[in-house]
Amino acid sequence: METPAFLPADRLQALLELLTDDGYRCVGPRIRDGAVLYQTLDDADQLPRGVQVQQSPGRYRLEQTDSPRRFAWANGPQALKPLTFAPHEELWVGELQADGSLIFHDAVRQAEPVAVIGVRACDLAALSLQEQHFLQAAPDPYFRERRRQLLLIAVHCTHPSDTCFCAHTGDGPEARTGFDLSLYETDTGYFVTAGSPAGERLLARLPLEPGDAGRFDTACDEVHAAAARQTRDLPTGNLQADLFARLDHPRWQEVAERCLSCGNCTQVCPTCFCHSEQEVPDISGTRSSHQRQWDSCFSPGHSYIHGITLRQDTASRYRQWLTHKFGSWHSQYGRSGCVGCGRCIAWCPVGIDPTEELHAICTEVKAT
Amino acid sequence: MKAPDLRPSIAVHKFSSCDGCQLAFLNLGEDLLALTQRVRIRHFLEAGLDDPDAEVDIAFVEGSLSTPDEIARIRRVRASARYLVSIGACATAGGLQALRNLDDTHDAWRDAIYASPEFIATLAHARPIADEVRVDFELWGCPINSRQLLAAVSALLAGVPPIDQRDKVCLECKRTQQVCVMVTEGKPCLGPVTRTGCGALCPAFGRDCYGCYGPADNPNTASLARRFAGLGLLPDAIARRFLMINSAAPAFHEAGLIARSQGESQGESDE
Numbered sequence: 332m333e334t335p336a337f338l339p340a341d342r343l344q345a346l347l348e349l350l351t352d353d354g355y356r357c358v359g360p361r362i363r364d365g366a367v368l369y370q371t372l373d374d375a376d377q378l379p380r381g382v383q384v385q386q387s388p389g390r391y392r393l394e395q396t397d398s399p400r401r402f403a404w405a406n407g408p409q410a411l412k413p414l415t416f417a418p419h420e421e422l423w424v425g426e427l428q429a430d431g432s433l434i435f436h437d438a439v440r441q442a443e444p445v446a447v448i449g450v451r452a453c454d455l456a457a458l459s460l461q462e463q464h465f466l467q468a469a470p471d472p473y474f475r476e477r478r479r480q481l482l483l484i485a486v487h488c489t490h491p492s493d494t495c496f497c498a499h500t501g502d503g504p505e506a507r508t509g510f511d512l513s514l515y516e517t518d519t520g521y522f523v524t525a526g527s528p529a530g531e532r533l534l535a536r537l538p539l540e541p542g543d544a545g546r547f548d549t550a551c552d553e554v555h556a557a558a559a560r561q562t563r564d565l566p567t568g569n570l571q572a573d574l575f576a577r578l579d580h581p582r583w584q585e586v587a588e589r590c591l592s593c594g595n596c597t598q599v600c601p602t603c604f605c606h607s608e609q610e611v612p613d614i615s616g617t618r619s620s621h622q623r624q625w626d627s628c629f630s631p632g633h634s635y636i637h638g639i640t641l642r643q644d645t646a647s648r649y650r651q652w653l654t655h656k657f658g659s660w661h662s663q664y665g666r667s668g669c670v671g672c673g674r675c676i677a678w679c680p681v682g683i684d685p686t687e688e689l690h691a692i693c694t695e696v697k698a699t
Numbered sequence: 700m701k702a703p704d705l706r707p708s709i710a711v712h713k714f715s716s717c718d719g720c721q722l723a724f725l726n727l728g729e730d731l732l733a734l735t736q737r738v739r740i741r742h743f744l745e746a747g748l749d750d751p752d753a754e755v756d757i758a759f760v761e762g763s764l765s766t767p768d769e770i771a772r773i774r775r776v777r778a779s780a781r782y783l784v785s786i787g788a789c790a791t792a793g794g795l796q797a798l799r800n801l802d803d804t805h806d807a808w809r810d811a812i813y814a815s816p817e818f819i820a821t822l823a824h825a826r827p828i829a830d831e832v833r834v835d836f837e838l839w840g841c842p843i844n845s846r847q848l849l850a851a852v853s854a855l856l857a858g859v860p861p862i863d864q865r866d867k868v869c870l871e872c873k874r875t876q877q878v879c880v881m882v883t884e885g886k887p888c889l890g891p892v893t894r895t896g897c898g899a900l901c902p903a904f905g906r907d908c909y910g911c912y913g914p915a916d917n918p919n920t921a922s923l924a925r926r927f928a929g930l931g932l933l934p935d936a937i938a939r940r941f942l943m944i945n946s947a948a949p950a951f952h953e954a955g956l957i958a959r960s961q962g963e964s965q966g967e968s969d970e
Contacts, residue, residue, distance in 0.1 A: 364883065365884060413876060418874035594869060613733075614733045616857065619857075631917065645917060678879060678882055
């Protein structure tokens with residue numbers, strides 16, 4: 332690979348200004364309430380500096396270091412999901428007319444252009460899976476409009492958390508596809524590569540310097556080292572047959588004793604797409620809003636059908652989550668639904684680790 | 700001749716309570732005007748309408764059953780209402796006053812507090828409305844909010860059953876993109892076992908849910924109590940998390956008593 336050009340750290344603001352001039356709202360990592368969250372970014376100085384993240388099952392803590400780096404954290408709870416698949420939105424509205432007839436309005440709105448800075452490889456892989464779901468068989472106009480307006484600037488990950496296993500799923504820590512621009516972070520600035528025509532055009536306007544080959548090698552080595560540091564893994568291969576052969580495994584009941592059935596794992600999962608829809612009539616009796624919101628296979632409504640909630644207990648709900656995410660996703664989307672971001676592990680209030688559950692369920696205990 | 704009033708009629712009844720849930724009506728703002736165009740309010744003391752025995756389509760009932768008189772009165776309310784909706788923690792679970800159910804000290808407290816206890820007629824246990832009469836729909840919360848109330852009333856007026864929100868607070872917390880206070884700060888949040896409906900209000904202000912909306916569907920209180928212990932809470936503190944506003948709701952009641960008995964047995968072994 333030819334050595335990419337270099338953007339000195341103090342010129343990051345130039346990137347933000349170019350994007351703003353092009354009409355984008357910039358969104359980037361900022362610290363709020365003890366976590367790294369994607370929020371509107373007006374100034375490069377709003378980016379965290381030297382903030383790292385410690386994650387373990389059921390635990391997430393920020394750590395301030397002396398490092399000058401802006402992207403020295405693994406991830407926060409959000410991923411890109413809320414930017415394309417809204418947590419709660421109006422789909423259409425029905426209105427009663429004076430003559431007793433009904434009219435319906437589509438609620439698709441023009442999305443604003445959004446440029447996200449600091450996207451992780453795992454989240455790009457997750458976005459690609461959500462695109463398969465929302466854009467292929469029956470394109471979702473709400474998702475499509477927001478996705479069309481998104482410009483993605485990846486930063487290759489050099490600081491994975493203990494909960495990360497993207498190297499194992501093959502989705503990170505280096506972003507290989509799905510971005511417009513990508514940045515390799517060093518203490519003094521960023522090596523910049525383009526991943527799309529829009530990224531090429533942006534790159535050509537940045538105040539870049541020629542990149543030093545030796546320092547670029549060091550930056551790449553950091554990303555490789557980030558892969559080597561990851562210790563979690565999944566049982567290898569397609570788990571569909573293994574999981575469906577073990578629907579009666581006692582481990583489902585054991586995990587249900589710990590699982591709160593709260594759905595946090597599915598809400599922070601960047602690939603989970605389940606939602607519920609509801610009718611919200613207003614008090615005048617002449618207008619009703621049809622809305623959708625994120626739902627979860629851990630909610631009673633998810634398996635409610637014709638007066639019956641099919642999955643009443645937590646064991647069956649937990650089994651649904653894992654057998655779908657790691658099993659039947661293969662038939663539906665050609666791969667597992669897991670990109671190794673580890674959010675389900677860190678953000679589970681009781682610290683359940685699906686990688687541990689999958690090993691327990693799918694790995695045969697060898698007779699000794 | 701004046702046209703007959705075909706609007707459905709409603710009543711708002713108060714039992715043992717702080718009156719706060721009735722404010723969900725009065726705080727509706729412009730929607731209150733829209734509501735009064737669609738329904739005829741027959742009885743609502745807090746709004747100055749006094750006709751407790753009026754036959755109505757929907758009776759909203761706030762408060763718990765805490766006196767012998769209230770037992771007789773709830774039966775009359777039930778008999779005069781087509782549809783009965785209990786509103787708020789007192790009506791759905793007995794509320795704060797059900798804390799007295801935990802110890803058989805009702806008489807001792809009464810005698811200690813009132814100068815002439817012979818004039819006080821209260822029941823030893825505060826009970827939810829559904830303990831005594833059939834309740835068609837329950838709105839949980841302490842207090843309930845106008846959004847919940849409006850959704851239920853709008854659904855009933857449209858002729859469909861209101862949606863029973865039994866999901867956990869966590870789902871709403873994540874939808875509103877709040878950061879989990881348990882995972883980032885180790886706070887003992889009851890969100891994972893508590894019914895949604897509040898809009899994850901407490902976590903949005905950085906505090907842990909204290910369960911004022913009562914138990915959610917399928918609440919795993921045993922696991923959450925173990926987690927609280929892992930976060931450093933002693934059994935007595937865990938018991939107090941569960942035995943608060945909804946102490947008489949079965950799932951919280953049971954979890955609270957288990958923690959309390961663990962605390963007592965630890966206390967004994969320490970002696």
